[in-house]
Each structure stands twice: as C-alpha cells, then as structure tokens.
Amino acid sequence: GENVEQHPSTLSVQEGDSAVIKCTYSDSASNYFPWYKQELGKGPQLIIDIRSNVGEKKDQRIAVTLNKTAKHFSLHITETQPEDSAVYFCAASEVDSSYKLIFGSGTRLLVRP
Amino acid sequence: DTGVSQDPRHKITKRGQNVTFRCDPISEHNRLYWYRQTLGQGPEFLTYFQNEAQLEKSRLLSDRFSAERPKGSFSTLEIQRTEQGDSAMYLCASSPTGDEQYFGPGTRLTVT
Numbered sequence: 001g002e003n004v005e006q007h008p009s010t011l012s013v014q015e016g017d018s019a020v021i022k023c024t025y026s027d028s029a030s031n032y033f034p035w036y037k038q039e040l041g042k043g044p045q046l047i048i049d050i051r052s053n054v055g056e057k058k059d060q061r062i063a064v065t066l067n068k069t070a071k072h073f074s075l076h077i078t079e080t081q082p083e084d085s086a087v088y089f090c091a092a093s094e095v096d097s098s099y100k101l102i103f104g105s106g107t108r109l110l111v112r113p
Numbered sequence: 114d115t116g117v118s119q120d121p122r123h124k125i126t127k128r129g130q131n132v133t134f135r136c137d138p139i140s141e142h143n144r145l146y147w148y149r150q151t152l153g154q155g156p157e158f159l160t161y162f163q164n165e166a167q168l169e170k171s172r173l174l175s176d177r178f179s180a181e182r183p184k185g186s187f188s189t190l191e192i193q194r195t196e197q198g199d200s201a202m203y204l205c206a207s208s209p210t211g212d213e214q215y216f217g218p219g220t221r222l223t224v225t
Contacts, residue, residue: 006155032212043117043204043216046155051212089155098169099211100146103155 002027004092006104013080014112019105023090024072030092033073034101035064037085047088048075080111115139117207117217124225133191134220138207145188146214147180149173150202156216161212162188195224 003026013019025033031052036044050057050064050073057064061080066073077084087108090100118137119143126132143164148156159178160170164185174180177195182188192199201223206214 004155034214036214036216041218043218046213046215049213091155093212095201098160098161099144099208099214100169100171101148101156101214102158106153106155 002030002047002092002094002102004090004102004104006090006107007108009105010108010110012110012112015017015080015082017078017080019080019084019109019111021075021088021090021109022072023071023074023092024100025092026071027094028068028071029094030102032093032099033064033066034088034091034093035062035075036091036103038089038106044089077109080109082111082113085109085111117205117215119203119205119217119220121220122218123221123223125225127225128195128197130195131191131193132222133189134194134203134205136188136190136205136207138186138188138205139209139215142207142209142215143185144208144211144214145182146206146208147190148189148204148206148216150204150219151200156202156204159190192222195222197224200224203209 034049061074090104145162147159150156162182202219206216208214
C-alpha cells in the first residue's frame, strides 16, 4: 500500500522568511496530493492540493510542486507570518473509488516574530 | 456554521464501556470518511461511506468498531468494550466528490 514520508518533523523560521516542507510517496498510482494545516485542538484544514497532471500550483503565499518521476511533492510558504505556526500534513490518494488519504507524519512549523 | 460538526468534542470513558460519536457532514456531501489520529501522528483512514453505503473499511477497524450512515446524512461511529489503545482523536471528513475532504474538529477519546 501507499506510504508517505514527510520531512522535516519540526521547522523554525524567522517571520518573513520562506518555509519548505517535503514529502515522498511510494505508490506510483497516487495522483492526488493535498496539504492540510492543523492548529491545536482543531481538525485538519485543507490549504492547497495538486493533481498529477499539474507540476505546480500557487495560492497567494503558498505553493505546491509535484515531481511524479521522483515521487515527491513539496509545500512552499513565502513571507511567513506568526499565524502560519501550526502542524502541516501532506497526504496522497489514488483516485480510485474511495479517495482515502494516506498522511505523512506532520511538520511542526514555528514562525518566530 | 456550515462546516463538518462532530459531537461530543471530548469523551472520557472507562475501559470496557461502549462509546458512540456522531458526525454531521457538510450538506449535500455524499462522501463521508472517518479517520483516527494519535498524538504526534497524521490521521489514519478507518472507513468511508458513499451516501448510506459503507464501501471500505481499514484493517484498523476491528470488530469492536462499527460505523453507520443510515440515511446518507449524519454518521455514527461506535466503539464497544473500549481499550486504552483506543484513546485517540476521531476525525470525520466529508467531500462532494472524494478529493477535497473537509474535516470536522474531531472527538478526543480518553479511555481510563
């Protein structure tokens, strides 16, 4: 089955700097890759996603890149703000009948003011 | 608020007791998912419904667990004879098409 690895487990950046989180997946059939942000005591919030027919997607300060050949995808956050501090999860899904998500183990991002 | 809601938010129970959680999905989302999240880990898939039909169950879902979605709207997840290892956050997500899953706030279960 699918396995998703996520790095780093913790990331500390200065406000205004960029943050990059990387994930690799094992199943070449996976073709949908969402990113979630989870704040303390809350459920995961979908922040951006990418499908396998696209190499890059941007939404304001966040972007995701996908390299299907290497089976890895990354989240880029520019001009980080203290409110970006949270745990970020990547996930992968095969677009079969269920779309069940296989999650990475998470990255705790701390943005220092 | 038109997001996914879950009830209760917190549940403390003694080992051996039964518990039931409820999830109300976003209106008109025909897909509903249950995940379990333990401390410091990403959510793990438990089961999924399309309308009222339960179409897939994870091996994590032992015979002590049962989920229903009787009218294709809200769903319940029941755990019988709870064990300490069941302590976790139980998350519900809904989706109109399968991708773009929107999560609720979760139910945190503590088994003492």
